Amino acid sequence: MTPKAFVALWTHRYHKYSHIAKAHLLARRAQLYFGSKKRKLKKKLVAVVRTEHFGDIVAAEPLSRQIRELHPDAHIVWFVKPMFRELVDTNPNVDESFPEFCVTQRRVLLETGVFDKVYELQFRNNNRCPTCDVFVENPVAVAKGINVHTYFNFGNLLEVFAKISNLTVPQDDQPRLYLQxxxxxxxxxxxxxxxxxxxxxxxxxxxxxxxxxxxxxxxxxxxxxxxxxxxxxxxxxxxxxxxxxxxxxxxxxxxxxxxxxxxxxxxxxxxxxxxxxxxxxxxxxxxxxxxxxxxxxxxxxxxxxxxxxxxxxxxxxxxxxxxxxxxxxxxxxxxxxxxxxxxx
CATH class of the missing domain: 3.40.50.2000 (Glycogen Phosphorylase B;)
Incomplete structure (x- = not known):
């Protein structure tokens, strides 16, 4: 291995593993934050995962109303990429947006069990961190055969999101925005x-x-x-x-x-x-x-x-x-x- 290739390899490894370490640290911090909030509010925590793209978040909006109806007294947290937070922060059916660092952070956080219910509106291709080089599967989507090669065989985006989260398609399927x-x-x-x-x-x-x-x-x-x-x-x-x-x-x-x-x-x-x-x-x-x-x-x-x-x-x-x-x-x-x- 040439010196240049050696330096490139270890530079890559440094960025990858420091990124993974940060993801774990942020997940533990978020666990403490949500654990404290849960005790303070004395409410169940419900997570909704649809982090990207912004058109998909808009398409999924009718499900936010349905989830609120299912959990009227819960504290609903929507996981989203920071650049798309405004779509979630203006939605009155969501109590809080969580700006996701990467899928590893989310996986570690959700595995702690701090959330009482999780609605996963994504499947494998959206659940990848290129830096960590990992995928997170959605077992419901896997069981139903819904993936990047098949999803539009199951209907429009809202119908797909409902299927992979074990929800039903809302009767009112018109997406809404909450302009200020x-x-x-x-x-x-x-x-x-x-x-x-x-x-x-x-x-x-x-x-x-x-x-x-x-x-x-x-x-x-x-x-x-x-x-x-x-x-x-x-x-x-x-x-x-x-x-x-x-x-x-x-x-x-x-x-x-x-x-x-x-x-x-x-x-x-x-x-x-x-x-x-x-x-x-x-x-x-x-x-x-x-x-x-x-x-x-x-x-x-x-x-x-x-x-x-x-x-x-x-x-x-x-x-x-x-x-x-x-x-x-x-x-x-x-x-x-x-x-x-x-x-x-």
Whole structure:
């Protein structure tokens, strides 16, 4: 082994094992914290585990209401990645969010038995820490054969989450967001156009994306045909749109501030990604460009009015990936629902 390789190996090991040690330390601290809280409150502790992604957390929101009904007097704690805490902290059905360091921390903490009931809304692929290099299994999901290769065979995301946690799908399956006055004030300060369409053009998975050149062609046509401004939201943009009514808000807003922008839009046009779940939750009519995904030739991740089609058009061709959907297919689907005569 060369000196360089030796140093790289031991640097990796140092980071890995110091990370694991920190995870165990944080788990023990959390055990003491929740043990103390349990004694002080004299309530049962209920854990809900759905740490990512933010669209999945929105999709799972109806289960928070069901869990509250099942445990009206318990202290409900939702395990979540720190970047998504605002979705949980604003939910009145949850008493506390727990910002998870990694799955090892969670595993050690839950194994202490400090929680009286645990609802695991994740399965193996979401229960991995790349630094620790470990997976945590969900026995219920394993027993039912639900994994990253099969999950959409069991229904939409809410239905899957219910199945892997031994819950039933709530009768009211419409996801909700709990927007606050601070989100409205923030968006008020943006001085948005009176009429606009929101677009989301870049997801966190290349398989779900639609080519940038087609977005570049679609956006000016929408602006001209319908006489509205176009506002792009998301973490980042890969577009090069040159049109006076196009506005780029990417990277400038929090998740719930983005939701407030979507709520004010006439329509949402986007990919199968987190913002589409926000649009569903705030009740904005959506056009979702949806291709096949790995083993799933056709799937629908949404519950509520996006599932029923009442408030959404899924633009897709069975077995065709998103990247292959022509511009005309998207334009025709939009114009079929919103005739150009609706302009103005």
């Amino acid at each position: 006055e601070r989100h409205r004030r923030k968006v008020d300060g943006l001085d948005l156009p009176k009429r606009f369409i929101v677009v989301h053009c870049l997801s966190n998975l290349a398989l779900k994306d639609w080519p940038a050149e087609r977005w570049n062609a679609l956006i000016p046509q929408l602006a001209d045909k319908y006489g509205v401004s176009i506002i792009e939201i998301g973490l980042s943009s890969n577009l090069s749109v040159n049109h006076p009514t196009y506005h780029n808000l990417c990277g400038q807003l929090s998740i719930l501030e983005t939701a407030e922008v979507i709520r004010r839009a006439e329509f949402f046009i986007g990919l199968d990604s987190g913002p589409a779940h926000l649009a569903n939750a705030v009740g904005t009519f959506g056009f979702i460009i949806l291709g096949s995904l790995n083993e799933f030739s056709a799937y629908n991740p949404y519950s509520g009015t996006y599932d029923s089609g009442e408030n959404c058009v899924l633009i897709r061709r069975e077995g065709v990936p998103c990247v292959q959907l022509p511009l005309e297919t998207v334009l025709n689907a939009i114009e079929k629902k919103i005739p150009v005569s609706a302009k103005g």
